[in-house]
Amino acid sequence: MMDSKKINLSEQDMPKSWYNIQADMPNAALPPLHPATKKPVGPDDLAPLFPMGLIQQEVSKERYIPIPEEIREIYKLWRPTPLIRALRLEKMLDTPAKIYYKYEGVSPSGSHKPNTAVAQAFYNKIEGNRRITTETGAGQWGTALAFAARQFDMESEVFMVNISYKQKPYRKVMMKTFGADVYASPSELTRAGQKILSENPDSPGSLGIAISEAIERAVGDEKTKYSLGSVLNHVLMHQTIIGEEVLKQLEKTGDFPDVIIAPLGGGSNFAGIAFPFLKAKLKEGKDLRCIAVEPASCPKLTKGEFRYDFGDTAGYTPLLPMYTLGHEFMPAEIHAGGLRYHGASVLASQLLKDGLIEAVALQQLECFHAGIQFSKAEGIIPAPEANHAIAQVIREANKAKEEGKSKTILFNLCGHGYLDMQAYDDFMAGKLQDHHLTEEQLKSGLRKLEGMPVV
Amino acid sequence: MMDSKKINLSEQDMPKSWYNIQADMPNAALPPLHPATKKPVGPDDLAPLFPMGLIQQEVSKERYIPIPEEIREIYKLWRPTPLIRALRLEKMLDTPAKIYYKYEGVSPSGSHKPNTAVAQAFYNKIEGNRRITTETGAGQWGTALAFAARQFDMESEVFMVNISYKQKPYRKVMMKTFGADVYASPSELTRAGQKILSENPDSPGSLGIAISEAIERAVGDEKTKYSLGSVLNHVLMHQTIIGEEVLKQLEKTGDFPDVIIAPLGGGSNFAGIAFPFLKAKLKEGKDLRCIAVEPASCPKLTKGEFRYDFGDTAGYTPLLPMYTLGHEFMPAEIHAGGLRYHGASVLASQLLKDGLIEAVALQQLECFHAGIQFSKAEGIIPAPEANHAIAQVIREANKAKEEGKSKTILFNLCGHGYLDMQAYDDFMAGKLQDHHLTEEQLKSGLRKLEGMPVV
Numbered sequence: 049m050m051d052s053k054k055i056n057l058s059e060q061d062m063p064k065s066w067y068n069i070q071a072d073m074p075n076a077a078l079p080p081l082h083p084a085t086k087k088p089v090g091p092d093d094l095a096p097l098f099p100m101g102l103i104q105q106e107v108s109k110e111r112y113i114p115i116p117e118e119i120r121e122i123y124k125l126w127r128p129t130p131l132i133r134a135l136r137l138e139k140m141l142d143t144p145a146k147i148y149y150k151y152e153g154v155s156p157s158g159s160h161k162p163n164t165a166v167a168q169a170f171y172n173k174i175e176g177n178r179r180i181t182t183e184t185g186a187g188q189w190g191t192a193l194a195f196a197a198r199q200f201d202m203e204s205e206v207f208m209v210n211i212s213y214k215q216k217p218y219r220k221v222m223m224k225t226f227g228a229d230v231y232a233s234p235s236e237l238t239r240a241g242q243k244i245l246s247e248n249p250d251s252p253g254s255l256g257i258a259i260s261e262a263i264e265r266a267v268g269d270e271k272t273k274y275s276l277g278s279v280l281n282h283v284l285m286h287q288t289i290i291g292e293e294v295l296k297q298l299e300k301t302g303d304f305p306d307v308i309i310a311p312l313g314g315g316s317n318f319a320g321i322a323f324p325f326l327k328a329k330l331k332e333g334k335d336l337r338c339i340a341v342e343p344a345s346c347p348k349l350t351k352g353e354f355r356y357d358f359g360d361t362a363g364y365t366p367l368l369p370m371y372t373l374g375h376e377f378m379p380a381e382i383h384a385g386g387l388r389y390h391g392a393s394v395l396a397s398q399l400l401k402d403g404l405i406e407a408v409a410l411q412q413l414e415c416f417h418a419g420i421q422f423s424k425a426e427g428i429i430p431a432p433e434a435n436h437a438i439a440q441v442i443r444e445a446n447k448a449k450e451e452g453k454s455k456t457i458l459f460n461l462c463g464h465g466y467l468d469m470q471a472y473d474d475f476m477a478g479k480l481q482d483h484h485l486t487e488e489q490l491k492s493g494l495r496k497l498e499g500m501p502v503v
Numbered sequence: 504m505m506d507s508k509k510i511n512l513s514e515q516d517m518p519k520s521w522y523n524i525q526a527d528m529p530n531a532a533l534p535p536l537h538p539a540t541k542k543p544v545g546p547d548d549l550a551p552l553f554p555m556g557l558i559q560q561e562v563s564k565e566r567y568i569p570i571p572e573e574i575r576e577i578y579k580l581w582r583p584t585p586l587i588r589a590l591r592l593e594k595m596l597d598t599p600a601k602i603y604y605k606y607e608g609v610s611p612s613g614s615h616k617p618n619t620a621v622a623q624a625f626y627n628k629i630e631g632n633r634r635i636t637t638e639t640g641a642g643q644w645g646t647a648l649a650f651a652a653r654q655f656d657m658e659s660e661v662f663m664v665n666i667s668y669k670q671k672p673y674r675k676v677m678m679k680t681f682g683a684d685v686y687a688s689p690s691e692l693t694r695a696g697q698k699i700l701s702e703n704p705d706s707p708g709s710l711g712i713a714i715s716e717a718i719e720r721a722v723g724d725e726k727t728k729y730s731l732g733s734v735l736n737h738v739l740m741h742q743t744i745i746g747e748e749v750l751k752q753l754e755k756t757g758d759f760p761d762v763i764i765a766p767l768g769g770g771s772n773f774a775g776i777a778f779p780f781l782k783a784k785l786k787e788g789k790d791l792r793c794i795a796v797e798p799a800s801c802p803k804l805t806k807g808e809f810r811y812d813f814g815d816t817a818g819y820t821p822l823l824p825m826y827t828l829g830h831e832f833m834p835a836e837i838h839a840g841g842l843r844y845h846g847a848s849v850l851a852s853q854l855l856k857d858g859l860i861e862a863v864a865l866q867q868l869e870c871f872h873a874g875i876q877f878s879k880a881e882g883i884i885p886a887p888e889a890n891h892a893i894a895q896v897i898r899e900a901n902k903a904k905e906e907g908k909s910k911t912i913l914f915n916l917c918g919h920g921y922l923d924m925q926a927y928d929d930f931m932a933g934k935l936q937d938h939h940l941t942e943e944q945l946k947s948g949l950r951k952l953e954g955m956p957v958v
Contacts, residue, residue: 054514054579124509125587125882132580136654154609156882158921195882199591218924225878225927423680427580427611427650466613466921469673472680 053135055297057128063292064115066285069323069395071111072330077281077398078503080366081356086501089366096267097274101171105282113285115167122166122199126155127289131297137425143445144454146303149461150294150321151428157222159431159463160317161192161277164286168275169196179203179272181265183233183258185313186212186385186433187219188463189277194228207233207241207261210253212385219467233258240264240362255314255389256375260362278314279359279368279393287320290460295324298458304328305336305458307444311436312340312349312407313386315393321460322405323395329404338405339444340396341436343387343415345483346379348372349400349407353494356501357391369503370397377493380483382412383471384432390493408440411482415439416475419465431463432471508590510752512583518747519570521740524778524850526566527785532736532853533958535821536811541956544821551722552729556626560737568740570622577621577654581610582744586752591880593900600903601758602896604916605749605776606883612677614886614918615772616647616732619741623730624651634658634727636720638688638713640768641667641840641888642674643918644732649683662688662696662716665708667840674922688713695719695817710769710844711830715817733769734814734823734848742775745915750779753913759783760791760913762899766891767795767804767862768841770848776915777860778850784859793860794899795851796891798842798870800938801834803827804855804862808949811956812846824958825852832948835938837867838926839887845948863895866937870894871930874920886918887926 070077079088091103098106105113115123134147152160172180180197182204184190190206197204206228213220213232223230233253234241240260244251251257259276266274276283298304308325310318318340328334342349348371357372359365372391379388392400399405419435421442422428430438437459448455465472474480525532534543546558553561560568570578589602607615627635635652637659639645645661652659661683668675668687678685688708689696695715699706706712714731721729731738753759763780765773773795783789797804803826812827814820827846834843847855854860874890876897877883885893892914903910920927929935 054581056511056513058511059509126509198879199882218921218928221924221928221931222884222921224931225875225884225924227879420680424653424682427617427654429677429680464921466673466677466919467924469676469680469922473673473676476676476679 053133055131055300057293057297059124061296062120062123062128063289065112066115067288067292067324067327068108068110068113068285069326070109070281072327073398074330075398075402077394078369080368081501083363083367093366097263099171099175099177099273101175102168102282105285106280116170119167119170128293129154131294134426137422140421140425141442141445143449144452145445145448146454146456147441147445148456148458150290151461152290153428153461153464156195157188157191158466159188159192160287160290160320160460161189162196163289163320164277164283164316165192165196166199167286169200169202172273173200173202177202177271177273179205179269180275181205181262181272182275182277183207183255183262184277185209185255185388187216187223187467188386188431190228190230191219191222191226193275194223194226198226204228205265206230207235207258209233209255209258209385210251211381215383215470216467233261235261237261238264252381254361254378256361259360260364263360263364278316279391281395283316284319284323284393284395287316288323290320291322291324294321294458303456306455307337307339307457309339309341309437309440309457309459311387311433311462312342312392312396313389313433315396317460317462318396319393321458326404339440340405340407341440342407342409343382343384343436344409344411345382345485346373346388347409347485348390348392350409351490353497354397354401355497355503357497359391367501368394370394371400372497374493374496376496382483383468384436386433387436410436410439412480413482416480418442428461429465429472430461431465432468434462508588510586510755512748512752514579516751517575517578517583518744520567521570522743522747522779522782523563523565523568523740524781525564525736527782528853529785530853530857532849533824535823536956538818538822548821552718554626554630554632554728556630557623557737560740561735571625574622574625583748584609586749589881592877595876595880596897596900598900598904599907599909600900601909601911602900603911603913605745606916607745608883608916608919611650612643612646613921614643614647615742615745615775615915616644617651618744618775619732619738619771620647620651621654622741624655624657627728628655628657632657632726632728634660634724635730636660636717636727637730637732638662638710638717639732640664640710640843642671642678642922643841643886645683645685646674646677646681648730648732649678649681653681659683660720661685662690662713664688664710664713664840665706666836670838670925671922688716690716692716693719707836709816709833711816714815715819718815718819733771734846736850738771739774739778739848739850742771743778745775746777746779749776749913758911761910762792762794762912764794764796764892764895764899764912764914766842766888766917767797767847767851768844768888770851772915772917773851774848776913781859794895795860795862796895797862797864798837798839798891799864799866800837800940801828801843802864802940803845803847805864806945808952809852809856810952810958812952814846822956823849825849826855827952828945829948829951831951837938838923839891841888842891865891865894867935868937871935873897883916884920884927885916886920887923889917
């Protein structure tokens with residue numbers, strides 16, 4: 049009979065600050081640029097989109113930023129989340145490695161996303177806004193924002209990437225249950241959406257397009273602001289409560305990770321678990337590998353270019369210095385909708401460029417196979433995004449076995465897959481396939497970067 | 504800004520015993536009878552269906568039965584579960600009542616069902632069985648059994664009520680992900696299923712029919728046993744870990760419930776949270792109301808008869824003394840599939856007859872409305888079964904407001920609704936309706952009780 053172990057943290061021990069890695073990076077991230085002037089954007093440029101509280105966090109160099117009590121009180125609905133030693137998975141893999149996972153699926157929306165959604169809703173609320181617009185891929189982020197807006201009695205409007213809107217109809221119902229208005233993107237509601245639809249009425253959509261639509265709706269109304277579920281510095285910072293909790297939880301076991309693994313779509317999931325540990329590497333030279341896992345069908349970290357690009361497809365955002373496949377890149381219709389984004393966050397991109405983190409691209413079938421192995425061992429069916437982390441964990445655990453070496457692996461189980469059962473059904477029925485990006489597809493995306501400022 | 508509060512329990516404080524209410528009931532439950540001889544059944548009669556470890560628990564009068572360490576180790580994957588003070592719901596209702604809910608949705612299958620599934624799988628495993636068959640309504644139980652069998656490397660086979668098989672296709676996928684074989688019931692695999700299908704090829708099925716099918720498969724193979732997700736004494740007892748945990752959690756707040764509310768399908772959910780508290784009423788005369796909530800479309804407690812009846816439709820089980828609508832009663836196709844059962848557990852039935860608990864029947868629309876209110880306040884979307892409890896909680900909270908009296912209400916949030924979003928979609932689209940049982944429907948079910956031994 050196997051053993052298994054949850055490492056809980058009491059509400060009293062829930063971290064009181066977010067960690068801001070900008071305080072400790074050897075090379076500071078480059079500033080976002082105004083697309084017309086190519087000059088760094090200032091707070092006033094961002095004010096139509098975001099509340100000032102978040103804009104200040106975006107550029108802060110403070111190492112720790114206190115979490116307001118109002119946010120902590122809502123976090124307590126599900127936080128601190130459990131850290132779990134995956135003893136059953138270790139046994140199934142017959143590996144000498146210790147595997148820990150942080151389980152963020154216990155949140156109201158079933159993923160890590162409410163960590164920033166609640167924070168963003170709070171700063172919007174105290175600055176008098178009444179409505180938040182956003183994009184969503186697989187629906188995890190949209191559900192989180194719908195929940196968070198509701199908690200502060202605000203309205204929410206979600207543009208959901210068309211392919212996910214079809215693949216995951218129940219996510220839409222969930223958002224509506226929390227009171228949100230939900231639209232398939234591209235939609236006829238915005239100029240950006242209309243333009244795409246006129247070129248391709250059957251467009252599967254992309255996060256880049258949905259962002260353009262949500263931004264367009266926000267700039268049209270003074271009391272409406274835009275909210276982004278990943279990529280930006282403040283979003284990544286809000287997620288560090290994940291890793292800050294794990295630091296305290298691992299103190300109880302005496303372990304420190306040798307490898308940290310998380311999927312990377314925009315970067316907030318990865319940052320959330322990795323950044324608080326990276327601090328020890330940046331400040332004390334601690335030996336630690338942090339691996340970002342991306343889908344082979346959307347490989348910005350392993351096959352993209354590090355340079356300035358738009359965050360959205362229509363080109364409404366400032367230019368961000370990041371690894372990108374080009375803002376018009378259209379990823380294959382994989383089930384891990386949250387990973388179908390053309391770029392990586394500025395902070396993760398800079399760290400990768402500086403050799404402080406690693407990246408790997410995996411195919412869909414290996415990831416689903418890993419997810420089912422994990423389900424059978426640990427009893428939790430993961431979201432398709434999380435399966436990317438699990439597949440890499442299994443690779444690392446198998447390597448440890450081959451080498452006969454013990455090591456401690458930590459990964460973020462960022463969400464459950466209860467709303468993704470169609471994907472599992474398709475996988476078990478043999479209907480899914482791997483997606484091999486051609487050189488031509490890759491080049492056609494990167495070609496759109498011509499004329500962008502080089503880093 | 505509102506406050507909210509999780510009351511956690513450490514793994515070390517997880518209860519080490521189940522509570523067996525048979526030790527404390529003023530009137531012992533009557534014995535099950537053999538349908539042919541009308542004599543009490545003995546252990547040998549049950550041996551083809553159940554392992555001896557469970558048969559012994561079924562008839563035990565011991566007050567506490569230790570939970571084997573192997574079961575506790577699996578429980579720790581998700582237990583102890585949180586007790587949560589629903590401060591946001593209280594505020595929304597503007598009630599002086601304190602509302603607590605125990606949240607069992609954090610389990611691998613998303614409901615309280617694994618509490619007994621793991622125990623049943625364990626006793627089957629140690630007695631050398633290799634396969635477990637069972638029925639499932641909405642799919643909560645089948646998922647739990649599939650998970651539990653997998654944990655002990657056993658096979659599982661699930662007969663899923665046809666209407667739920669159609670309404671909740673993703674539950675089926677989830678069971679398959681855990682490795683189970685899943686069939687729509689009635690099926691052509693059994694004589695019981697064939698008979699129903701020959702009379703009505705479009706039969707929506709019922710729990711009673713699915714039980715018949717699962718039993719038939721178990722008796723045909725020596726190493727295959729049958730497992731029931733509710734109704735039986737040992738099943739109810741395994742669920743008491745819920746209430747035993749709440750006892751410890753409420754000790755930390757200093758509160759004791761005035762009212763305990765849970766949905767009742769077979770009775771295990773209700774028993775799980777109520778029985779450990781009923782002990783104080785039975786032994787010390789403590790003032791406490793325990794309310795079982797059933798759907799108005801399947802009202803065995805409020806409109807059924809207390810007498811001997813079969814537990815299944817084909818008449819394979821022993822005769823059980825219980826409140827029943829007749830074992831051929833066909834409930835309307837409500838979304839709360841777990842409550843579509845014609846009878847109530849022997850223990851809950853006896854307690855109701857003795858006036859120690861109460862029952863109320865509610866309509867579907869009121870329950871869904873309550874579930875959405877709860878979602879908006881607390882961030883968790885409940886299973887349709889759980890909505891029955893929430894609707895009654897809201898009634899009690901409103902009564903407290905009218906009377907200007909504070910009271911403490913405790914309910915079991917037995918599962919989340921992530922796999923039930925179609926039901927919410929239908930409700931929000933105005934497609935659901937209440938079901939008013941006619942006198943004729945009621946009588947036609949009860950007529951089948953003629954000739955059954957009277958209690």
